[in-house]
Amino acid sequence: xxxxxxxxxxxxxxxxxxxxxxxxxxxxxxxxxxxxxxxxxxxxxxxxxxxxxxxxxxxxxxxxxxxxxxxxxxxxxxxxxxxxxxxxxxxxxxxxxxxxxxxxxxxxxxxxxxxxxxxxxxxxxxxxxxxxxxxxxxxxxxxxxxxxxxxxxxxxxxxxxxxxxxxxxxxxxxxxxxxxxxxxxxxxxxxxxxxxxxxxxxxxxxxxxxxxxxxxxxxxxxxxxxxxxxxxxxxxxxxxxxxxxxxxxxxxxxxxxxxxxxxxxxxxxxxxxxxxxxxxxxxxxxxxxxxxxxxxxxxxxxxxxxxxxxxxxxxxxxxxxxxxxxxxxxxxxxxxxxxxxxxxxxxxxxxxxxxxxxxxxxxxxxxxxxxxxxxxxxxxxxxxxxxxxxxxxxxxxxxxxxxxxxxxxxxxxxxxxxxxxxxxxxxxxxxxxxxxxxxxxxxxxxxx
Numbered sequence: 001x002x003x004x005x006x007x008x009x010x011x012x013x014x015x016x017x018x019x020x021x022x023x024x025x026x027x028x029x030x031x032x033x034x035x036x037x038x039x040x041x042x043x044x045x046x047x048x049x050x051x052x053x054x055x056x057x058x059x060x061x062x063x064x065x066x067x068x069x070x071x072x073x074x075x076x077x078x079x080x081x082x083x084x085x086x087x088x089x090x091x092x093x094x095x096x097x098x099x100x101x102x103x104x105x106x107x108x109x110x111x112x113x114x115x116x117x118x119x120x121x122x123x124x125x126x127x128x129x130x131x132x133x134x135x136x137x138x139x140x141x142x143x144x145x146x147x148x149x150x151x152x153x154x155x156x157x158x159x160x161x162x163x164x165x166x167x168x169x170x171x172x173x174x175x176x177x178x179x180x181x182x183x184x185x186x187x188x189x190x191x192x193x194x195x196x197x198x199x200x201x202x203x204x205x206x207x208x209x210x211x212x213x214x215x216x217x218x219x220x221x222x223x224x225x226x227x228x229x230x231x232x233x234x235x236x237x238x239x240x241x242x243x244x245x246x247x248x249x250x251x252x253x254x255x256x257x258x259x260x261x262x263x264x265x266x267x268x269x270x271x272x273x274x275x276x277x278x279x280x281x282x283x284x285x286x287x288x289x290x291x292x293x294x295x296x297x298x299x300x301x302x303x304x305x306x307x308x309x310x311x312x313x314x315x316x317x318x319x320x321x322x323x324x325x326x327x328x329x330x331x332x333x334x335x336x337x338x339x340x341x342x343x344x345x346x347x348x349x350x351x352x353x354x355x356x357x358x359x360x361x362x363x364x365x366x367x368x369x370x371x372x373x374x375x376x377x378x379x380x381x382x383x384x385x386x387x388x389x390x391x392x393x394x395x396x397x398x399x400x401x402x403x404x405x406x407x408x409x410x411x412x413x414x415x416x417x418x419x420x421x422x423x424x425x426x427x428x429x430x431x432x433x434x435x436x437x438x439x440x441x442x443x444x445x446x447x448x
Contacts, residue, residue: 288331
């Protein structure tokens, strides 16, 4: 199906709203054209394209809501979806936390759409895969990768006059390289709105080098080490921390943002003073949709400033209970960094461990943000400013809060997209390479 323009979307949504007999009605229209290519053992295994458009109707009678979904857009199907949503609303129980639809909001313009990405072809995907597979095969390394691109639109309207529309493009690439003897592994990921920034040959070369350098890893004792975390390694830990900054859980004493005896840590210094993290949907390197799923306008906003908690996230219901303005969850997060490269950080490290990424991360204690997980795909021991040898992977037990209080150096910033979790699912991050002291590794892992 085609990507609907703002005018086409508004016409469909207005028609749907005209059928409504409910106290309030909200309609969301979402569509995606996408493609992908997957390869393993240096050979393409699958490739395809997908296209879909879906309309979701939510009808309300008082505090009772019903939802119906349809992907047919003739008049009869649209009206049937509205009637079905109304039937379900009448059958639904009262929702004591129901919040009605918003009136029209003022939205900024975020550059989430890039025409070049929307025009990606199967031929481009095949060449991108070849640019990863061929250099791997030339060095007797086995490549397994995945490239996925999408061009999407989202539109919403309601009976209070709100209308919002946005288009977005994205391309994600990830590849794992394994040495022929099976003892070495390298990995890299790239995400952009603009496909012209993606170079799968450059990314694959990094993974190939790591696979070759990480062969025959040596075991060293677990313990507390200085670590250099590549942005992809810290991304999921920081995502978990940021998406746990919900004001309600903090107010109710269920969060790492809760104070003993009541209250929250809003306005308190909880991280190293060099840590500043903010959200900005209009950032050119990691843009986000300018509005949330319920129609709230996003804006540039501090989350931490110089280690101090600047904002917690308030949904509209909890904001009404606390008599404050809502603060929606962000679509991206940007952590300020420095000018040092990863190589600079390695040169300045007497003893430490370089971590490519973490894997299989699981929560241990939400109230301290303690997590456990494993290193993976190339972990190296650093001595006197040089990578001395690869080391076997570790299990870690660590909190990003403690981690960001043990900060030694912030380096250059890189975009990393993290999927899953949080109220908004995946999100884009701009994160620096970091050197952290006293990172806790608890045991060894035989996994490559």
